[in-house]
Amino acid sequence: MIQENVLTWFLACRTTDVPDNGGVCVKYHDDQIALFNFSRRGEWYATQNMCPHRMQMAISRGMIGTQNSEPKVACPFHKKTFSLSTGKCLSGDDCGDLKTYPVKIENDLVYIGIEE
Amino acid sequence: MKIVVIGNGMVGYKFCEKLTAKAQSGQFEIVVFGEEIRPAYDRVHLSEYFAGKTAEDLTMAGLDWYEEKNIKLYLGDPISYIDREQKTVRSHHGITESYDYLILATGSAAFVPPIPGVEKEGVFIYRTIEDLELMTAYAKKAKTGAVIGGGLLGLEAAKAMIDLGVTNTHVIEFAPRLMPRQIDEAGSNILKAKLESLGLSIHTSKNTSGILGDQFINGMQFSDDTKLDVDMLVISAGIKPRDELAKLAGLETGHRGGIVVNDKLATADQFIFAIGECALHGGMIYGLVAPGYEMAEVVAANLMGGDKSFTGFDMSTKLKLIGVDVASFGDPFVSHTEGRSIVLEDSMKGVYKRINISNDGKYLLGGILVGDADAYNMLLQTSKNKVVLPPNPEDVILGARGGSGGEGGAGITSLPDDALICSCESVSKGDICQAVCDGNETMDAVKKCTKAGTGCGGCVPMVKDLITHTLKSQGKYVRNVLCEHFNYSRQELYDLVKVHKLMTFDEVLNKLGTGDGCELCKPPVASILASLWNEMILAKGNDTAQDSNDRFLANIQKGGTYSVVPRIPGGEITPEKLIVIGEVARKYNLYTKITGGQRIDLFGAHVSDLPAIWSELIAAGFESGHAYGKALRTVKSCVGSTWCRFGLHDSVSFAIRIEERYRGLRAPHKLKSAVSGCIRECAEAQSKDFGIIATEKGWNLYVCGNGGSKPQHALLLATDLDSETCIKYIDRFLMFYIKTADPLTRTATWLNKMEGGIDYLKNVVINDSLGIAGQLEAEMQLLVDNYKCEWKEAVENPEIRKRFSHFVNAPEVKDPSITFEPMREQKKAKEWK
Ligand SMILES: Cc1cc2nc3c(=O)[nH]c(=O)nc-3n(C[C@H](O)[C@H](O)[C@H](O)COP(=O)(O)OP(=O)(O)OC[C@H]3O[C@@H](n4cnc5c(N)ncnc54)[C@H](O)[C@@H]3O)c2cc1C
Numbered sequence: 001m002i003q004e005n006v007l008t009w010f011l012a013c014r015t016t017d018v019p020d021n022g023g024v025c026v027k028y029h030d031d032q033i034a035l036f037n038f039s040r041r042g043e044w045y046a047t048q049n050m051c052p053h054r055m056q057m058a059i060s061r062g063m064i065g066t067q068n069s070e071p072k073v074a075c076p077f078h079k080k081t082f083s084l085s086t087g088k089c090l091s092g093d094d095c096g097d098l099k100t101y102p103v104k105i106e107n108d109l110v111y112i113g114i115e116e
Numbered sequence: 117m118k119i120v121v122i123g124n125g126m127v128g129y130k131f132c133e134k135l136t137a138k139a140q141s142g143q144f145e146i147v148v149f150g151e152e153i154r155p156a157y158d159r160v161h162l163s164e165y166f167a168g169k170t171a172e173d174l175t176m177a178g179l180d181w182y183e184e185k186n187i188k189l190y191l192g193d194p195i196s197y198i199d200r201e202q203k204t205v206r207s208h209h210g211i212t213e214s215y216d217y218l219i220l221a222t223g224s225a226a227f228v229p230p231i232p233g234v235e236k237e238g239v240f241i242y243r244t245i246e247d248l249e250l251m252t253a254y255a256k257k258a259k260t261g262a263v264i265g266g267g268l269l270g271l272e273a274a275k276a277m278i279d280l281g282v283t284n285t286h287v288i289e290f291a292p293r294l295m296p297r298q299i300d301e302a303g304s305n306i307l308k309a310k311l312e313s314l315g316l317s318i319h320t321s322k323n324t325s326g327i328l329g330d331q332f333i334n335g336m337q338f339s340d341d342t343k344l345d346v347d348m349l350v351i352s353a354g355i356k357p358r359d360e361l362a363k364l365a366g367l368e369t370g371h372r373g374g375i376v377v378n379d380k381l382a383t384a385d386q387f388i389f390a391i392g393e394c395a396l397h398g399g400m401i402y403g404l405v406a407p408g409y410e411m412a413e414v415v416a417a418n419l420m421g422g423d424k425s426f427t428g429f430d431m432s433t434k435l436k437l438i439g440v441d442v443a444s445f446g447d448p449f450v451s452h453t454e455g456r457s458i459v460l461e462d463s464m465k466g467v468y469k470r471i472n473i474s475n476d477g478k479y480l481l482g483g484i485l486v487g488d489a490d491a492y493n494m495l496l497q498t499s500k501n502k503v504v505l506p507p508n509p510e511d512v513i514l515g516a517r518g519g520s521g522g523e524g525g526a527g528i529t530s531l532p533d534d535a536l537i538c539s540c541e542s543v544s545k546g547d548i549c550q551a552v553c554d555g556n557e558t559m560d561a562v563k564k565c566t567k568a569g570t571g572c573g574g575c576v577p578m579v580k581d582l583i584t585h586t587l588k589s590q591g592k593y594v595r596n597v598l599c600e601h602f603n604y605s606r607q608e609l610y611d612l613v614k615v616h617k618l619m620t621f622d623e624v625l626n627k628l629g630t631g632d633g634c635e636l637c638k639p640p641v642a643s644i645l646a647s648l649w650n651e652m653i654l655a656k657g658n659d660t661a662q663d664s665n666d667r668f669l670a671n672i673q674k675g676g677t678y679s680v681v682p683r684i685p686g687g688e689i690t691p692e693k694l695i696v697i698g699e700v701a702r703k704y705n706l707y708t709k710i711t712g713g714q715r716i717d718l719f720g721a722h723v724s725d726l727p728a729i730w731s732e733l734i735a736a737g738f739e740s741g742h743a744y745g746k747a748l749r750t751v752k753s754c755v756g757s758t759w760c761r762f763g764l765h766d767s768v769s770f771a772i773r774i775e776e777r778y779r780g781l782r783a784p785h786k787l788k789s790a791v792s793g794c795i796r797e798c799a800e801a802q803s804k805d806f807g808i809i810a811t812e813k814g815w816n817l818y819v820c821g822n823g824g825s826k827p828q829h830a831l832l833l834a835t836d837l838d839s840e841t842c843i844k845y846i847d848r849f850l851m852f853y854i855k856t857a858d859p860l861t862r863t864a865t866w867l868n869k870m871e872g873g874i875d876y877l878k879n880v881v882i883n884d885s886l887g888i889a890g891q892l893e894a895e896m897q898l899l900v901d902n903y904k905c906e907w908k909e910a911v912e913n914p915e916i917r918k919r920f921s922h923f924v925n926a927p928e929v930k931d932p933s934i935t936f937e938p939m940r941e942q943k944k945a946k947e948w949k
């Protein structure tokens with residue numbers, strides 16, 4: 001039997017609110033979520049906004065790109081990089097990983113999936 | 117078998133390393149006594165202590181290494197007595213240890229000539245980390261310094277003094293030329309001119325007869341009745357082997373010092389060996405590390421039952437000074453009967469090369485290189501391995517002219533596989549190529565696996581060439597490319613973007629790259645676009661390719677707030693504008709600080725407050741200071757002739773003119789400048805990327821200086837310029853830098869890497885040797901004409917303004933995680949974890 005987690009889809013913003021190939025920060029109750037529009041690849045990603053390296057609310061302001069076609073984001077503070085798809089730290093040290101969230105687009109609106 | 121080693125210096129340590137590497141565990145019991153308080157460190161690179169290396173960085177192996185190898189190490193406890201009958205040694209603290217074999221590796225001490233006054237405070241020697249610590253502390257209050265001794269070590273010490281901030285430093289040499297043991301008169305003259313351009317004053321044929329001052333040195337007296345005022349002095353007049361212990365034990369020593377040893381490095385007592393700088397072999401003291409390592413190898417191998425001999429060693433050297441290349445190899449001064457010399461001298465460029473070849477023209481016997489020693493490793497190998505010279509032997513020194521590295525690559529191939537590339541660690545060409553084939557494809561990897569290049573470091577360029585060459589021969593591609601998305605260097609990309617008239621990051625990536633970009637290629641491409649077209653950096657989809665700081669036109673600070681830095685050209689500001697800054701800071705609760713670049717930074721701004729803050733500043737006549745960009749920062753100025761009684765010209769007006777001309781200019785890295793009104797240099801122009809100092813007749817232009825973590829003095833590019841010519845030269849200089857430098861390379865590093873150095877740069881900028889001066893000026897004019905204040909455009913554009921909010925779905929809410937702590941009536945960012 002496959003256990004399905006129950007997702008609540010939360011309306012974050014319009015697609016046009018997020019710059020091409022860039023990110024924004026979304027407020028969800030007391031949480032901060034970084035949302036990325038990887039328009040070059042036609043993909044959307046969401047992760048926690050807090051960088052685990054020095055606990056800074058900064059991931060949404062990071063630069064996105066790829067490393068061997070793995071989508072990633074670089075924290076603006078010390079350029080630690082994290083996979084956008086798995087949240088794993090790619091900088092080869094143990095500063096910790098990012099939590100990731102599913103994203104869906106409907107009618108030019110962006111929804112982020114939150115596990116209940 | 118029990119082995120006692122006296123001395124834990126470079127050679128004593130290397131002996132332990134070689135012996136433990138060869139021996140089975142338990143075969144030897146090793147005990148080491150060291151007089152210094154720390155385990156052996158890399159004395160060869162001692163001067164790097166001034167460039168920020170710590171004692172720890174210089175350590176050869178930490179205490180845990182000795183423990184792991186089961187070596188008993190006594191530090192800070194010298195041996196004071198050897199009892200050869202009982203075969204024991206006794207230390208200063210009274211520890212007695214017996215030995216089967218005793219190794220003397222006591223090195224040498226600085227030789228201090230008996231000049232009256234040498235005991236005064238402020239007189240130093242240059243041998244240990246403690247010496248350097250003492251010098252560093254004293255140098256803080258010294259302005260003028262001197263070094264006695266113009267040899268290898270003396271020149272290194274003089275450079276160290278300049279690095280310590282004793283900018284007025286003199287070198288006093290007794291002989292008629294510098295480095296008398298390595299180079300000839302003509303070479304010395306070129307070297308002297310070079311060193312003088314670095315700011316050293318050189319005095320040859322000068323004999324110091326006394327050191328003046330009461331408790332502290334304040335001057336030097338010379339035998340020709342002249343005097344020199346100095347605040348500190350380093351004596352580097354040669355070395356004196358530490359043979360006192362051997363003498364006391366009745367072992368034979370040379371009359372000018374040194375423990376006499378045979379080809380097995382054994383003393384008259386068959387159970388006692390001497391290695392390193394304390395050993396006198398064949399009438400020679402070897403004051404270099406490589407022969408010492410070879411001696412350690414011989415003794416270690418023989419204790420294991422081998423049969424090796426030490427039969428002399430090559431004394432070729434290359435000076436490690438920054439800014440001047442000097443090298444000598446083989447026999448630098450061949451006499452007429454033994455061979456003939458070919459000499460190339462170019463006093464304009466400051467280059468002197470001499471090679472000595474055998475009378476039949478077949479073999480290279482030795483030579484001297486000053487000003488350009490790129491060919492050193494190759495020539496050294498050619499002479500050591502008796503490689504037959506080409507029919508026109510002069511090609512080996514002329515060949516490199518105008519050409520690039522190609523020559524070096526071809527040369528390497530002609531070397532036999534057993535050619536010794538790294539003589540410190542005896543690593544051959546074959547060893548290195550094999551290591552590369554085994555997958556060690558970087559310098560660091562090869563260093564780790566073969567140890568090549570870990571000694572004096574002189575072979576590093578050649579090892580790099582070998583790596584490149586081996587990779588190429590395997591069909592692998594090696595180039596200094598940006599990242600996995602672009603197979604081009606920054607300079608290549610700059611030209612291609614220009615030719616194809618590409619305007620956005622995506623256009624560049626589509627046309628010239630692959631994949632989706634990353635944080636390594638986006639900022640340099642964005643910077644190239646800005647340097648080429650100087651359009652609003654947040655336009656046309658280039659915004660997200662900017663470094664985060666550029667994207668928000670502000671520097672991100674601890675805690676996630678931003679700083680606000682309005683431009684204050686030349687550091688001149690009206691009372692009205694000062695009041696506005698104060699009011700804005702109070703209104704938005706910002707921390708204010710006056711910075712080193714003569715302006716006022718406001719810290720702690722929420723991202724959503726930035727547009728409002730800037731609207732108010734712009735309304736009062738301020739514009740962006742570009743503190744967030746790899747761009748021109750400030751042009752610092754002293755008050756100059758308008759107020760200062762020494763001022764020759766109006767340095768403030770010129771600084772404002774310069775700052776307004778180049779404001780907003782994007783470059784591979786940040787750019788700083790300054791203008792001083794006279795040679796007293798209150799604006800510190802010689803520590804800037806380009807600096808200007810007033811002279812009686814005009815302006816002197818200095819370039820490629822640097823503060824920061826690796827300070828470097830700017831070099832004089834041109835003298836006595838009128839204002840227009842000065843600006844013309846700066847245009848050319850800056851544009852040439854922008855077009856050719858690698859990403860994140862400051863002008864100082866760019867120049868250090870440039871083939872031909874400052875002379876080449878002078879030729880390009882002043883003599884237009886590349887024929888591009890007109891083009892450089894036109895390109896700069898285009899950028900100047902296109903300048904707009906980025907913040908003005910941002911606050912006037914509602915689309916861009918909208919991006920300055922923390923939450924996309926709650927623009928009015930500020931980041932609740934931001935907290936401040938109070939400090940001295942202002943605030944600071946909360947400490948991070
Ligand atoms: C500034 C500087 C730059 C140099 N640059 C170069 C270079 O570029 N290339 C090059 O090849 N060489 C260079 N050298 C020379 C090189 O450092 C020496 O050749 C090398 O250190 C010699 O090693 P050693 O072990 O024989 O002597 P040392 O390194 O001097 O070690 C001897 C040790 O024995 C200790 N000792 C002495 N007597 C006793 C005792 N009775 N009991 C216990 N311990 C004792 C001393 O305190 C010292 O720690 C440079 C030297 C200096 C100072």
Ligand code: SF4
Nearest residue numbers: 754760763793794798
């Ligand atoms: S550099 Fe010269 S002109 Fe400028 S303030 Fe100093 S002394 Fe005066």
Ligand code: SF4
Nearest residue numbers: 674711712823824825
């Ligand atoms: S020196 Fe270091 S701490 Fe000080 S401003 Fe520069 S980067 Fe920051």
Ligand code: FES
Nearest residue numbers: 051053054075078
């Ligand atoms: S805080 Fe993100 S990398 Fe340091």
